[in-house]
Amino acid sequence: MNVTLTDAGEACSPVATHAIGQEAAGAVAATLKALSDPLRLRMLSAIASDPRGESCVCDLAELADVSQPTVSHHLKVLKDVDVLTSERRGTWVWYRITPNRRGAVTALLESFAPATVAPVADAPAENARPDFDIRITHLADELAAEVPGLRPETVLSIVRESYTSLARTAKVTGALVPLTERFARQRLADLTRDRDGSVPQVLFVCVANAGRSQLAAALVNQIAGGRVVARSAGSRPADVIHPRVRSILAEIEGDVAAERFPKPLTDDALRAADVVITMGCGDVCPVIPGVRYDDWAVGDPALASRAGVEAIRDDLAARVRALVDELIRTAEQEQS
Known part of the structure; x- marks a missing residue:
């Protein structure tokens, strides 16, 4: 047995060690290395504090001004050390903390940055x-x-x-x-739509889906009288429709306007549409074969006065009448 002398020359008796094993230490070190990046820690805290228990890759991409491949790389690093799991649903991938790592992740974030996980405890029962x-x-x-x-x-x-x-x-x-x-x-209606047995369908797209795209869809449904169907969506939808737009929607649709809300753009809506119209806001939609695309340069109601919003409505109404007449005429010709 080896005896170690202290600095004072006294003998030091060896004590049984309880240090972490070599293999376990290697695994912990790999995990800590994966976590030693500011963006990865921010992604982890965003997922931990999300009241849904998971975050979409599109949410995480907004945390920093980096490319999508860079975001995917950082998430893959966290998945490789079993901190995150993922699931693809539709066109997006959703990330959640691996169940048996949740306690460790929470302890880490609470110890070094308490605010990062506080929303979880305060999340609504809903x-x-x-x-x-x-x-x-x-x-x-x-x-x-x-x-x-x-x-x-x-x-x-x-x-x-x-x-x-x-x-x-x-x-x-x-x-x-x-x-x-x-x-x-x-x-579901878009997904199961029978193009041969249904009326023409138009999809209006803008960024927030809180103004002009909502107005355009309402005007189509009013003017077409069921002979053309209109949808609307946003690439980054707002939480509510703009108040001035809401009041004009009520004038157009009555009580039905209360059922309108900003909706995200989906592949289902794009594939179901016969015509996709962007609203002069710079949005670019995925190109689906057989779908007609157009762009209407229309003012933004969010930046306009009440009179300005009414002028935008009138501009849209004129464009919508021309579009509805064209689509109905084309549909009648195809049926004859």
Whole structure:
């Protein structure tokens, strides 16, 4: 047995060590190395504090001014050390903390930056995972019974994705489930649309879906009288429709206007449309074969006075009348 002398020359008796093992130390070191990047820590804290229990890659991409490949690289590093798991739903990938790492991640973030995980404890009961699963699953079962042509798993995926998409901007969570039902119904209708047996469909797209795209869709539905269907969506939807636009929508649609809300752009809506019209806001939509694309340079109601918003409405009404007449005429010619 080796005896070690202290600085004072006294013998030091060896003591049984309880140090972490070599293999475990290597695994911990790899995890800590993966976490030793500011952007990765911010992504981790964003996921930990998300009341939905998960975050979409599109949310995480907004944390820093970096390219999508860079975001994907950082997330892959965290997945490789088993800190994150992921699931693709539709066109987006969703990330959540690996269940058996949740305690460690929470302890780490709370120890060094307490504010990063505080929202989890304060999250509204509406967003609690058990209640979410029960209500969303029940809604999916109801909708699946209405569209027997789709697998129940597909309907559930659409309902879950619709909920989480709306939750990103919702300020009043109590209305999320009813809004999810309306949004999911629209998506399912788009997904199952029979082009040969339905009227022409137009999709208006702007950034926030809180102004001109909403007005244009309302005007189409008013002027066309059911002979053309209009949808609207936003690439980065706002939480509410602009107040001045809301009042004009009420004049156009009456009580129906109260059911309008900003919605995110989906592949379902793009593929179901015969015509996609962007609203002069610089948005670029994915090109779907067989779909006609156009851009209307229209003023932004969010920057206009009441008189300005009315002028924008009149401009849109003239454009909509011409479009509706053209689509109806073309549809009648194809039927004859």
